[in-house]
Structures are given as C-alpha cells and as structure tokens.
Amino acid sequence: MQPIQPDSAIRKETEQGLKCPVCSNASGFRIVYRFSTFKLVECSACKFRFVPPSEHLPPDYYARYKDEAVALEVAKANADLKLVMNLERYKWISKFKSAGRLLDVGAGWGHFVWAGRYTTFQTEGIEPSEQNAKFASQHLNVPVKHGDFLDMNAEEVFDVVTMWDVLEHINEPITFVQQAYRVLKSGGIVVIKVPDASSPIAKLSGRIWHNISQEHVNLFGKKTLSLLLQRCGFKTLKIIVTLEPKNILVYAVIPWLKRAFSFKRRTAQLTYTNADAQRSFNAITKGGKFKTAVIANAHSAVIKLSEWLRIGDEMVVIAQKT
Ligand SMILES: [Zn+2]
Structure with missing residues (x-):
C-alpha cells in the first residue's frame, strides 16, 4: 500500500461535503490511490473505499450500454456450460x-x-x-x-x-x-x-x-x-x-499472453475488447458434452476449493x- 501524503485535496473534498456511502461519516477522507481520471478515497470511520461522486461515470452509463x-x-456461447x-x-x-x-x-x-x-x-x-x-x-x-x-x-x-x-x-x-x-x-x-x-x-x-x-x-x-x-x-x-475463474482467464491471463507474444507489442498498444474476451472464452469452452463436463467440473472444483480454503478476491x- 502506498504511503499517503497529507494534501490540500483531502481537505477540499471534506469541505465539499463528501459523505461515506456506508456509514454516513462526513469528515476525514484520505486519498488511497490517484489515477489519471479518478481517485480512491477511504472513510476514516469505517475504512470503506470509494470513488468520490464527482468522479463517477455519467448516471446513464449502464443504461446506454450497447455492444x-x-x-x-x-x-454463440456454450449454453450447457453457462x-x-x-x-x-x-x-x-x-x-x-x-x-x-x-x-x-x-x-x-x-x-x-x-x-x-x-x-x-x-x-x-x-x-x-x-x-x-x-x-x-x-x-x-x-x-x-x-x-x-x-x-x-x-x-x-x-x-x-x-x-x-x-x-x-x-x-x-x-x-x-x-x-x-x-x-x-x-x-x-x-x-x-x-x-x-x-x-x-x-x-x-x-x-x-x-x-x-x-x-x-x-x-x-x-x-x-x-x-x-x-x-x-x-x-x-x-x-x-470466492473467485471468478472465467474473469481471471479472459481478463487477466489471456490478455497478458497476447501481449507477451504479440509482435506488435513494441509498435502499438494491443487492443483487447469485451468482445475479444467473450470470443476467447467461446473458443476455449466450445465443444461437445464430454469437454463441457470436464470444464464444468473443473470450474466447480475451483469455486469449492476457493470457498473451502477461503482464498479469493470476491x-x-x-x-x-x-
Ligand atoms: Zn464510513
């Protein structure tokens, strides 16, 4: 975790009426991380971490979702597996x-x-x-x-x-x-x-x-x-x-492999869209009853193991x- 520097923005956010969405505390928010388009703040009372409302995406962001x-x-996804x-x-x-x-x-x-x-x-x-x-x-x-x-x-x-x-x-x-x-x-x-x-x-x-x-x-x-x-x-x-094996695979492992083995990596940023993620998932999971059963059992085993060992980031x- 990064050390936190006291800075004027922290006071400014408190003055602007930042309120913890969980415990309603209205004072003492530290900035945990800064990114180019948003920051993550932490409530001093309950330690909840959130993006300040002024930096949220537009309210109709999900209503407008279309891809x-x-x-x-x-x-085209494997329906039996779903x-x-x-x-x-x-x-x-x-x-x-x-x-x-x-x-x-x-x-x-x-x-x-x-x-x-x-x-x-x-x-x-x-x-x-x-x-x-x-x-x-x-x-x-x-x-x-x-x-x-x-x-x-x-x-x-x-x-x-x-x-x-x-x-x-x-x-x-x-x-x-x-x-x-x-x-x-x-x-x-x-x-x-x-x-x-x-x-x-x-x-x-x-x-x-x-x-x-x-x-x-x-x-x-x-x-x-x-x-x-x-x-x-x-x-x-x-x-x-728990954890989500599908997400780890299509949003972390595959893009990493693609970047690692891409000849374009030195000349251009590799683009990897949600459609690419779904396409990768479809390619891996496509198959008949036997393959579907193997993947389904492996998926179930990972979920059970995660729950039993209490290892997972969800x-x-x-x-x-x-
Ligand atoms: Zn709080």
Missing part, C-alpha cells in the same frame, strides 16, 4: 431458501434468470441496459424487464433478491440495498456478490488490483458490506469467499431481512 459485437459472441456455472450460484442460495420468487437485479444477458428454470425458484430479472434486457427476453425467452431497480414499484413480493457483480457499480449503494429490503418479504434473503477489498489478494495487489477501476465506485470489504446491510435492516448470515454475502 453488438459482444451480443453476437454471447449468443447453465452449469449459473446453477452453482443456486446451490449457495438453496442452503438458506429452498424455493420461492427470485428477482435478479442487474440481470445482464439473463443467463442466471434462465438457469432458474432448472431449479425450484420462480425467477425474473431487471436490467438497466436495453440491449441486455432485450437479449434475455428475445434470445433466452426469460422475464427480464428493462428498467431501473429503484423505479420498481413492488413491496414485499420476493423471497430472494440477487445482485451478481452489481453493487460495486452503483452510485448510491444504500438506496439500492434499501430497495432490496422494500421488495423482499419478511425473512427474505438478499444475495450480493462483489469484489472483496479486504481479501489478502486485494491488499497484496495494492493499486494494481484488477478490480480497481472507475466503474467500480464502491470497494467493499467484509465488514463494510455487513455494516451497510445492517444499516438497511439485514442480518448477515454467511460470507462466502465474496458472496447472504443476508436476511429482519
């Missing part, structure tokens, strides 16, 4: 709720909602990107509504609310969790997966941790996420340590509405 090249690649990978997530949930109505917030392309058909849950989703929601409803034929979760007019109707890789992107995480509380029945559970800033991997990686980006405006640790949930009326039941927090 036809990625959509084409996602449509199914098995998503069913792993239902195993975590079913230890706390065995059935009921489930809402997936930030449903993306809709694969998790789709996998719900093979479970005892009745699943639906809400997704801010029109392109993603359309893909889910037209291509997968699942109920994923295009819209903002905060505009959803529902009260005490769901047994489970899930947010996979969502809360780190949300400008006001407390309002999101409050909305989850509102739409859940009494005793219902919320399942939140986010990068874990309190993990040894995150701490050792320092400023080069792959989860630090301008898109990830909230970097929760185990304590800060539990605190936020508690403030919104939830009791944390379990924190599962976490799944399961909390109950009290």
